[in-house]
Amino acid sequence: xxxxxxxxxxxxxxxxxxxxxxxxxxxxxxxxxxxxxxxxxxxxxxxxxxxxxxxxxxxxxxxxxxxxxxxxxxxxxxxxxxxxxxxxxxxxxxxxxxxxxxxxxxxxxxxxxxxxxxxxxxxxxxxxxxxxxxxxxxxxxxxxxxxxxxxxxxxxxxxxxxxxxxxxxxxxxxxxxxxxxxxxxxxxxxxxxxxxxxxxxxxxxxxxxxxxxxxxxxxxxxxxxxxxxxxxxxxxxxxxxxxxxxxxxxxxxxxxxxxxxxxxxxxxxxxx
Amino acid sequence: xxxxxxxxxxxxxxxxxxxxxxxxxxxxxxxxxxxxxxxxxxxxxxxxxxxxxxxxxxxxxxxxxxxxxxxxxxxxxxxxxxxxxxxxxxxxxxxxxxxxxxxxxxxxxxxxxxxxxxxxxxxxxxxxxxxxxxxxxxxxxxxxxxxxxxxxxxxxxxxxxxxxxxxxxxxxxxxxxxxxxxxxxxxxxxxxxx
Numbered sequence: 001x002x003x004x005x006x007x008x009x010x011x012x013x014x015x016x017x018x019x020x021x022x023x024x025x026x027x028x029x030x031x032x033x034x035x036x037x038x039x040x041x042x043x044x045x046x047x048x049x050x051x052x053x054x055x056x057x058x059x060x061x062x063x064x065x066x067x068x069x070x071x072x073x074x075x076x077x078x079x080x081x082x083x084x085x086x087x088x089x090x091x092x093x094x095x096x097x098x099x100x101x102x103x104x105x106x107x108x109x110x111x112x113x114x115x116x117x118x119x120x121x122x123x124x125x126x127x128x129x130x131x132x133x134x135x136x137x138x139x140x141x142x143x144x145x146x147x148x149x150x151x152x153x154x155x156x157x158x159x160x161x162x163x164x165x166x167x168x169x170x171x172x173x174x175x176x177x178x179x180x181x182x183x184x185x186x187x188x189x190x191x192x193x194x195x196x197x198x199x200x201x202x203x204x205x206x207x208x209x210x211x212x213x214x215x216x217x218x219x220x221x222x223x224x225x226x227x228x229x230x231x232x233x234x235x236x237x238x239x240x241x242x243x244x245x246x247x248x249x250x251x252x253x254x255x256x257x258x259x260x261x262x263x264x265x266x267x268x269x270x271x272x
Numbered sequence: 273x274x275x276x277x278x279x280x281x282x283x284x285x286x287x288x289x290x291x292x293x294x295x296x297x298x299x300x301x302x303x304x305x306x307x308x309x310x311x312x313x314x315x316x317x318x319x320x321x322x323x324x325x326x327x328x329x330x331x332x333x334x335x336x337x338x339x340x341x342x343x344x345x346x347x348x349x350x351x352x353x354x355x356x357x358x359x360x361x362x363x364x365x366x367x368x369x370x371x372x373x374x375x376x377x378x379x380x381x382x383x384x385x386x387x388x389x390x391x392x393x394x395x396x397x398x399x400x401x402x403x404x405x406x407x408x409x410x411x412x413x414x415x416x417x418x419x420x421x422x423x424x425x426x427x428x429x430x431x432x433x434x435x436x437x438x439x440x441x442x443x444x445x446x447x448x449x450x451x452x453x454x455x456x457x458x459x460x461x462x463x464x465x466x
Contacts, residue, residue: 012451013444016422017364018429042349046462047455049356051423053404055318057310064327065305071331072298072338165328 002026007037015044071163113151120145154234157194164188172249172268174199181231183268185211185249191239195225198232200267203253209233210254212262213243219250224258286351293341305334308352312359318424319363329366333359350462364426407457415450418443 007030013019014027031037124141161167166189174181183197195211203209203226211222220240227233239247248271253264286307292300312333316326336358344354408416421427421435429447433440 009444009448012448013422013429015451016419016447017361018422018427018432018447020428020430038348043459044451044455045357046350046353047458048423048451049350049353050404050458050462051408051419051454052311052315052356052360053401054408055311055314055424057401058314058317058323060309060313060323060327060330064331065302065309067331068305068334068338069298069302071335072301075338076296076298165331
């Protein structure tokens with residue numbers, strides 16, 4: 001059984017995180033109930049922290065500051081999403097315009113999805129209480145809620161890609177064959193990419209949309225996807241090493257299995 | 273001992289900045305980052321021996337500051353202590369994940385780091401660094417080595433005992449004596465530091 005003095009002797013090691021895990025747990029439990037040890041530990045922590053001054057001061061890359069602020073801004077946007085929905089706006093590479101990216105990301109569902117989710121939950125409860133004959137409506141709303149949840153999960157995954165070191169985003173605009181279509185492609189420095197598209201015409205039987213990475217006129221095939229009834233679709237892919245910098249992204253309509261060389265019309269295209 | 277001290281209001285200001293961060297003030301977070309990035313990054317590189325790892329941890333630390341600023345209680349500690357403790361804790365966690373083998377393998381990375389330029393001497397007070405280094409130098413060598421192995425290399429008392437081939441009880445005594453002496457040398461000057 002350890003005494004107060006025994007615990008006090010452990011404080012120096014604790015502030016240096018040099019205690020064995022079991023001793024650290026016992027000490028923490030004691031400190032919670034011992035004002036004298038708490039005060040002593042606080043003093044020792046203050047002194048120990050000064051050892052940081054003995055290391056050589058070094059300047060981090062300016063990108064660290066940008067990444068921190070982009071990340072907290074994203075969390076802030078997410079917190080505010082229920083009261084401050086934002087419309088789509090011009091989208092540029094993430095590194096150049098972090099604020100616009102998040103405004104644009106919001107347009108793809110994170111903000112609206114949260115609003116819709118809350119509203120539908122309220123509607124669901126109300127309907128359930130009022131009339132059992134609305135079972136069909138309940139089923140429809142439930143399906144929509146599930147879809148909304150999936151949307152929120154996708155947006156979160158996209159946000160994580162963007163806030164990872166070296167995360168970037170590009171916007172793809174609809175061409176003259178699909179003027180109402182838009183898409184966003186987010187990717188990290190390892191090439192892991194997520195595409196979210198909306199407003200696409202439904203694909204004919206046996207056909208699907210295929211993503212392309214174009215660099216120096218070389219067209220590298222990506223994965224294929226089929227949009228839902230509303231023209232929205234998403235896919236995850238791995239961008240080829242040679243296409244991670246300054247590449248153009250395009251989406252064409254191709255046979256469902258995908259092709260190695262594009263054959264169909266371009267529906268979506270990023271700016272160079 | 274004379275030090276290049278911060279204005280008297282600086283400590284209050286850091287507390288206010290943390291309270292502002294807790295209210296969601298991004299500009300306050302940016303000011304805290306600007307004030308402490310150099311010393312914290314120096315500490316993280318010293319612990320992790322890698323600029324890339326240190327930048328990752330530095331980013332993580334300030335995201336944690338953003339999320340946890342509301343937990344900061346000025347009655348229980350100083351802002352500087354809170355920031356350093358958070359940074360060091362994250363770095364030591366990462367170091368222990370690597371394991372001792374990786375730690376040894378990356379030992380040469382320190383040489384590639386770039387010392388901060390003279391232009392930044394306003395950010396890190398040279399006098400403060402000298403004061404801490406002088407205090408460390410006044411410790412008996414075996415006490416100083418024990419503290420440095422724990423603080424910068426993240427070793428536990430048992431690991432230090434094994435590394436120095438010394439009895440565990442001896443290491444415990446050296447560590448306790450070293451910290452107590454350091455407090456005697458620096459404890460009265462806390463207000464002179466950030």
